[in-house]
Amino acid sequence: MGERTGLSVRALHHYEEIGLLVPSGRTESGHRLYAEEDVMRLQQIASLRSLGFSLAEIREFLDAPSFSPGRVIELHIVRIRERIELERSLCDRLEAVAALMSAREDPAVENSAEKFVETVMEVTKMSERIEKYYTPEQLEQLERRKLELGEERIRAAQEEWPVLIEQVRVEMETGTDPSDERVRKLARRWMELVEEFTGGDAGIRCSVTNMWQQEETLMGMDTANMREMMDYISRANAASNHR
Amino acid sequence: MGERTGLSVRALHHYEEIGLLVPSGRTESGHRLYAEEDVMRLQQIASLRSLGFSLAEIREFLDAPSFSPGRVIELHIVRIRERIELERSLCDRLEAVAALMSAREDPAVENSAEKFVETVMEVTKMSERIEKYYTPEQLEQLERRKLELGEERIRAAQEEWPVLIEQVRVEMETGTDPSDERVRKLARRWMELVEEFTGGDAGIRCSVTNMWQQEETLMGMDTANMREMMDYISRANAASNHR
DNA sequence: CTTGAACCTCACGCAGCGTAAGGTCGTATG
DNA sequence: CATACGACCTTACGCTGCGTGAGGTTCAAG
Numbered sequence: 001m002g003e004r005t006g007l008s009v010r011a012l013h014h015y016e017e018i019g020l021l022v023p024s025g026r027t028e029s030g031h032r033l034y035a036e037e038d039v040m041r042l043q044q045i046a047s048l049r050s051l052g053f054s055l056a057e058i059r060e061f062l063d064a065p066s067f068s069p070g071r072v073i074e075l076h077i078v079r080i081r082e083r084i085e086l087e088r089s090l091c092d093r094l095e096a097v098a099a100l101m102s103a104r105e106d107p108a109v110e111n112s113a114e115k116f117v118e119t120v121m122e123v124t125k126m127s128e129r130i131e132k133y134y135t136p137e138q139l140e141q142l143e144r145r146k147l148e149l150g151e152e153r154i155r156a157a158q159e160e161w162p163v164l165i166e167q168v169r170v171e172m173e174t175g176t177d178p179s180d181e182r183v184r185k186l187a188r189r190w191m192e193l194v195e196e197f198t199g200g201d202a203g204i205r206c207s208v209t210n211m212w213q214q215e216e217t218l219m220g221m222d223t224a225n226m227r228e229m230m231d232y233i234s235r236a237n238a239a240s241n242h243r
Numbered sequence: 244m245g246e247r248t249g250l251s252v253r254a255l256h257h258y259e260e261i262g263l264l265v266p267s268g269r270t271e272s273g274h275r276l277y278a279e280e281d282v283m284r285l286q287q288i289a290s291l292r293s294l295g296f297s298l299a300e301i302r303e304f305l306d307a308p309s310f311s312p313g314r315v316i317e318l319h320i321v322r323i324r325e326r327i328e329l330e331r332s333l334c335d336r337l338e339a340v341a342a343l344m345s346a347r348e349d350p351a352v353e354n355s356a357e358k359f360v361e362t363v364m365e366v367t368k369m370s371e372r373i374e375k376y377y378t379p380e381q382l383e384q385l386e387r388r389k390l391e392l393g394e395e396r397i398r399a400a401q402e403e404w405p406v407l408i409e410q411v412r413v414e415m416e417t418g419t420d421p422s423d424e425r426v427r428k429l430a431r432r433w434m435e436l437v438e439e440f441t442g443g444d445a446g447i448r449c450s451v452t453n454m455w456q457q458e459e460t461l462m463g464m465d466t467a468n469m470r471e472m473m474d475y476i477s478r479a480n481a482a483s484n485h486r
Numbered sequence: 487c488t489t490g491a492a493c494c495t496c497a498c499g500c501a502g503c504g505t506a507a508g509g510t511c512g513t514a515t516g
Numbered sequence: 517c518a519t520a521c522g523a524c525c526t527t528a529c530g531c532t533g534c535g536t537g538a539g540g541t542t543c544a545a546g
Binding site: 046095 | 295304307309323326337345358367
Binding site for chain 3: 009013029030031032
């Protein structure tokens, strides 16, 4: 009968090895005898472990005379929160990979390991760029913006962008004048999406522009083309604003 | 010049040890020579690692001919989500500990390690009870309910309960008849809080009652007293409902 | 007396490197 | 030219919290 506390025998032995819980007696044949107080200590250990404290920390808690429990627990909460944040951003990136993968479901192209790794690299690079061009405050603001907009709105925008870009590309190639009403309409929609994304923050708009200016490729797109398009769009808007 | 990829020299050696990335050459003196393709592979490794894949998984991705990237990434996302959920519940319990600790800030009592461990044990027991009396679906529903109510409302309720309980206790000890208007008012408030908490779900109300019936202590309170109070309250409500 | 369960004591394994310890190689400087 | 310093090399143990044998003893039941 070893584990009334849900702990394995091996765990008890381990705790004994490191001197965290030494059973208060042995039978003459060598079997460990855990007294009531040992069991209590074990329950305490189990509780503290289930809250994510390390065995070293637990030893301090149980043996050290004083250590300000308030601060300890607050620090621990902060630790966990940070881990959660990390994993959340990790999850975001993974979802980005999944989204890109399914978006580019060219059944013709050899769809496998290579494409996967490529997509992963793209997303990784992209998030590096993002860390580079946005300040931490801006990132925080974008996070809030994301929450405000909600998932569905985000997904909708992610689907609208490629369509819009394609439409603009067509007009550009056709040689349509930027002041043409069709183009101006596209440009307005473009700016609306940008506004929605940036939440109207000028700093963020600026960072985005910088990123497009200084990187050669982003999200698998050639930025030279995009710069051209952005120029076209701004001329269309200029035409709108000058009446 | 070892780490253009942000990886330590030791990491490179490790990858070589496990055969994940063997540099394609050596100088005659024995220094490792990483060719362009090695560096590319390294970047791939780094990307995949930053997404939380294990070195073994990465080896599969890079060397195996096929493995259905779609499923792999979905499974990985699920893994991470589960971890996040675990850590979130952990965080909840830690916050419960912190709350209980500061709520019972008896500056007289020796405020230190012991109280901390005691509080931890209480919260641990409490969450064990919760797992025991609620079905997983009910837990999920309570989670949703929590989100619906919002943090402030929760906190407000947590502060109101002790006050309400104390008021009822006083009336009971004074011997006020349950049909007295003062008591009926308290009882109405009591039921309102219960309704708010349970979201009107009968199953959850039932589980709560069971828990109070079958456990001897909960959240540091003697359940016998509470059962008495709940009885008193229901008599007050009966008086209200029978006109 | 024989089983089988439960306990015992080593002691390695894992994941992903960090971190010495002790030696070699290359080059900028006195 | 000797030397000092930095960058690299190999070898190998350390960390966390146990899991998982291997091989032997003890305990209660049949």
